[in-house]
Amino acid sequence: MAGIAQVTQGGPKTFTPADNEVIKGGQLVEARSGGRIGVAAAASTKVLGVALTDAVAPEDFPAADGTDALGRTVVSMVPVPTTVAVAYGGTEVKVTYSANASFGDKLVATTAGTVAPAGATPDARTIVGVCTEPAGVVVATKAVGLMRIA
Structure with missing residues (x-):
């Protein structure tokens, strides 16, 4: 093999939450289908790391009542995060x-x-x-x- 391109070194890595998932910074997250993530279940063998930020799935924004899934008021100048940085590997x-x-x-x-x-x-x-x-x-x-x- 002539060589390979490095993808990441030490993280964090950004992921998109699965549909109907609300992720808060500090929660363990696990791999879900389609390359998305969700809050880790007890005894999970698919834990990827720890969420550094809050986020909701893109499908879940905006909520009909004027707030997002995290309870924050939806304002056009303040976008609701639909991706989350995940720390891993010795962090x-x-x-x-x-x-x-x-x-x-x-x-x-x-x-x-x-x-x-x-x-x-x-x-x-x-x-x-x-x-x-x-x-x-x-x-x-x-x-x-x-x-x-x-």
């Missing part, structure tokens, strides 16, 4: 924890795009990252804390 980001976690815990996806400790014998395909909150600090349930994406 450290803030995420919401659905269970208490300690520094160094391996993490898995849980409901609504949140994370929790993986436990003693996790399926390796479900590990999404590592808790990187400062040493000795426990991230409490429903708290926001740092995670390094796997």
Whole structure:
């Protein structure tokens, strides 16, 4: 092979949400059909990374009541985002924890795009990252804390 073109290096990478998906910054996202993404389900093996911004599917804009799916007023000067930047591959980001976690815990996806400790014998395909909150600090349930994406 003579050579290849580099596509990305370290991200983020931009994706379009699937129809009827509302994605908020800080949620884990997973691959969906047609090259689109959605909020990651619990124990997902298709997690791509963490959304850095909010977005809705292009089909879902504008809402009939004058607000978008994120509850923001639709104003022609302020477009509703229909793409989302996704961090991956070693990036450290803030995420919401659905269970208490300690520094160094391996993490898995849980409901609504949140994370929790993986436990003693996790399926390796479900590990999404590592808790990187400062040493000795426990991230409490429903708290926001740092995670390094796997």
